[in-house]
Amino acid sequence: MKQRAPLTLAAVTAALAALTGIAALTAPAADGTAADGKGAAAARMPVERSLLVCPGPSSSDIAETTYTSFTPGAPAGEGKGSARLLGATKDAKAVLEPKEPGKPVGATANGADAPALTGSADGVLAPGWTAQLTTKVSVGRARGVLGAGCTAPGTDFWFPAVSTAKGREDYVHLTNPDDAAAVVDIKLFGPDGLAKPDAGASESIRVDPKSTKTVLLSSLVPGAQLADATAHVTTRAGRVGASVQVGEEGVGADWLPASADPSASLVLPGIPADAASVRLVVFVPGEEDADLKLRLAGPGGAISPAGSEQLHVKAGMTAVMDLKDLTRGEPGSLLLAPADAKKASPVVAAVRVVRGSGAKQELGFVPATGPVGARATVADNRPEKDATVLALTAPTADAKVKVTASPGTGGGEPASQEVTLKAGTTQTLSLAPAGGKGSYALTVETLSGGPVHAARTLSLPNEGIAMFTVQGLSDDHSTVSVPRAAQDLSVLTR
Numbered sequence: 190m191k192q193r194a195p196l197t198l199a200a201v202t203a204a205l206a207a208l209t210g211i212a213a214l215t216a217p218a219a220d221g222t223a224a225d226g227k228g229a230a231a232a233r234m235p236v237e238r239s240l241l242v243c244p245g246p247s248s249s250d251i252a253e254t255t256y257t258s259f260t261p262g263a264p265a266g267e268g269k270g271s272a273r274l275l276g277a278t279k280d281a282k283a284v285l286e287p288k289e290p291g292k293p294v295g296a297t298a299n300g301a302d303a304p305a306l307t308g309s310a311d312g313v314l315a316p317g318w319t320a321q322l323t324t325k326v327s328v329g330r331a332r333g334v335l336g337a338g339c340t341a342p343g344t345d346f347w348f349p350a351v352s353t354a355k356g357r358e359d360y361v362h363l364t365n366p367d368d369a370a371a372v373v374d375i376k377l378f379g380p381d382g383l384a385k386p387d388a389g390a391s392e393s394i395r396v397d398p399k400s401t402k403t404v405l406l407s408s409l410v411p412g413a414q415l416a417d418a419t420a421h422v423t424t425r426a427g428r429v430g431a432s433v434q435v436g437e438e439g440v441g442a443d444w445l446p447a448s449a450d451p452s453a454s455l456v457l458p459g460i461p462a463d464a465a466s467v468r469l470v471v472f473v474p475g476e477e478d479a480d481l482k483l484r485l486a487g488p489g490g491a492i493s494p495a496g497s498e499q500l501h502v503k504a505g506m507t508a509v510m511d512l513k514d515l516t517r518g519e520p521g522s523l524l525l526a527p528a529d530a531k532k533a534s535p536v537v538a539a540v541r542v543v544r545g546s547g548a549k550q551e552l553g554f555v556p557a558t559g560p561v562g563a564r565a566t567v568a569d570n571r572p573e574k575d576a577t578v579l580a581l582t583a584p585t586a587d588a589k590v591k592v593t594a595s596p597g598t599g600g601g602e603p604a605s606q607e608v609t610l611k612a613g614t615t616q617t618l619s620l621a622p623a624g625g626k627g628s629y630a631l632t633v634e635t636l637s638g639g640p641v642h643a644a645r646t647l648s649l650p651n652e653g654i655a656m657f658t659v660q661g662l663s664d665d666h667s668t669v670s671v672p673r674a675a676q677d678l679s680v681l682t683r
Contacts, residue, residue: 233668235262238311239318241274242430243339244362244444245305245401246298246324249331254303257569258285258320259293259595259630260310262667270312274320274339276304277364277401287314293568293630295598305401306339307366307430316667319630321568323658326442327651330358333441333551334649335434336658338567342366342428346447348420349507350470350539350554353377353407355414356438359445361422363394364401364430371396371427375404378472379415382505386410396429406433417509419472419537440543440552443658448556451475451535455557457523458615459580459644459659460516465550466543467512469523471536473504479534480527483510484613486582487521491613499528502536512540522582522615522642525557544655555659560640561590562664566632567645572597572621578646579618579631583610588638594620594629601625610641633662 246254258274270290275281284306287294290313298304303324310318320339326332342364351359365371373394377384386392391409396402406420407413422431433445449455451474460467473479479502484491494515502508515521523540527533539556570577581590593605601622610616622629633643643662650656 231670231672234671235316236667236669237315238309239315240309240341240366241318241320241339242342242364242366243274243306243320243322244337244364244430244432246303246322247326247331247335248301249326249329250300252300252303252324252326254298254322254324255295255569255628256285256306256320256322257293257295257628258287259566259568260287260290260314260318261564261566261632262290262313262316268313270310270314272308272310272314272318274306274308277307277399278304279399281399285320290314291595293595293598293628295628305364307364307399317564317566317665319566319568323569323647325649330438331436331442333443334647334656334658335443336647336660337432337444337446338660340430342430344424344428346422346431347537348433348445349448349472349537350445350541351406351418351420351433352416353410353413353418354416358436359406360434361404361406361420362401362432362434363396363404365396365398365427367427368398369427370398371429372425373429374423374425375409376421377406377410377415378419378505378507380507384410384413384415384418393425417470417507419507435552437552440550443553445539445554446556448537448539449559451537453527453533453535455525455536455538456582456584456642457538457540457555457557458582458642458661459646460521460523460540460542460555461544461646461657462516462518462520463544464516464542465514465546467515468541469510469512469538470507471500471502471538472507473502473534473536475534476504477534478503479536480529480532481525481536482528484524485515485521486524486584486613486615487519488614488616491524520580520615520617522580524584544657549654551654551656553657553659555644556661558642558644558661559663561633561635561643561662564632564634564667565643565662565665566630567660567662568630569628570631570645571628571647572625576648577619579620580615580644581608581610581618582615582642583612583639584642586612586638588641589636590641591634591636592618592620593632594622596622597625597627597629599626
């Protein structure tokens with residue numbers, strides 16, 4: 190789940206006042222007029238600053254990590270801006286410094302010393318600023334392709350599909366981008382509810398300023414073997430970026446991003462066509478049980494999986510459903526909705542996906558993801574054949590989107606394509622820049638209808654293992670609503 194951190198109203202107001210000479214701004218009333226009844230509705234303006242946090246890539250000495258950053262939007266010359274992603278350390282060094290919108294930049298770092306990153310973008314580089322880290326580990330317990338979209342810092346995260354079982358090592362990565370310490374609590378909920386925690390380890394976890402901390406989930410509940418659980422990460426003070434890195438014996442490793450915020454209906458987009466095993470994990474944060482109906486949205490429409498049409502989830506507990514080879518050769522997205530619209534309880538969800546078989550299995554995760562909204566972007570796509578597959582889902586209504594592939598980090602010309610989606614379907618697309626070299630970004634814009642949900646699968650096979658990672662795309666919130674001036678006193682500044 191990507192979350193953008195838009196400017197506060199006060200900050201936007203101050204910035205606009207400084208730029209345009211506006212001396213007074215008043216908040217609009219409920220009907221969109223100004224407080225005095227004379228103003229117009231709020232305008233939408235580009236955000237002027239974006240923040241991102243990226244977790245530390247890997248503890249493996251043979252890890253190969255690529256960092257990529259990209260901002261869509263205005264061509265060069267339509268404004269100024271700056272962006273920097275720095276190592277999350279006291280002696281921070283710049284790792285990525287994009288120079289203009291529309292051109293991705295990349296960097297590499299090898300081994301266990303590759304840093305977590307924090308940074309900000311302002312001006313023309315702020316709206317829709319996106320970053321991605323992709324790590325490849327060829328052998329060992331942590332082998333696999335591990336992909337993570339960098340996120341805005343926050344205070345509340347849900348992670349269904351974590352585990353403390355034997356053979357699993359799940360680490361929560363907490364990165365603090367600010368100048369003051371953050372204080373974090375972590376709770377684990379299994380099939381019987383809240384797991385008895387080691388309060389000294391799970392509460393008031395301090396994350397120093399400009400630093401990152403990893404917490405092994407099994408250490409929070411000594412002796413508990415939770416095959417499938419849900420982690421809830423909250424802050425008592427400050428804010429953090431939070432992601433879970435999963436390593437599982439025999440099936441590799443990947444990042445588990447946070448689920449979309451609790452909702453009665455969820456979309457889990459982009460389950461690969463060749464998934465050999467799909468396991469759904471759902472949690473109800475509220476006090477009312479949830480009865481969910483399940484549908485798989487494929488190229489031809491949405492169907493109810495035979496024998497897995499509904500799932501009952503008790504309040505405060507984690508429920509699991511084994512969906513086996515759900516997609517059966519066709520890409521799809523899982524749709525969750527209340528079985529009875531009058532009894533809707535918000536839930537969070539994710540699926541654990543395995544491709545391959547025997548000693549050549551590979552692990553990935555698809556959490557519930559919000560809609561792309563007006564625009565969403567995923568960075569670090571690869572031009573090699575079958576390496577990048579974008580899945581687009583219209584769960585409830587017909588929609589049309591425009592997909593644009595940026596130039597690569599080594600050059601090329603952008604390419605774009607419009608895609609029409611029928612309600613209840615998932616379509617896949619492989620689009621790359623003409624003559625592109627290096628990694629590139631994919632941007633999805635909603636032209637009409639919707640909502641539309643999207644996810645990108647990046648496949649980088651290694652010695653017969655279908656190594657892969659899936660990243661969801663969410664609205665980049667590149668604009669904010671700003672009240673119009675009740676009175677323009679700019680003449681006083683001339």
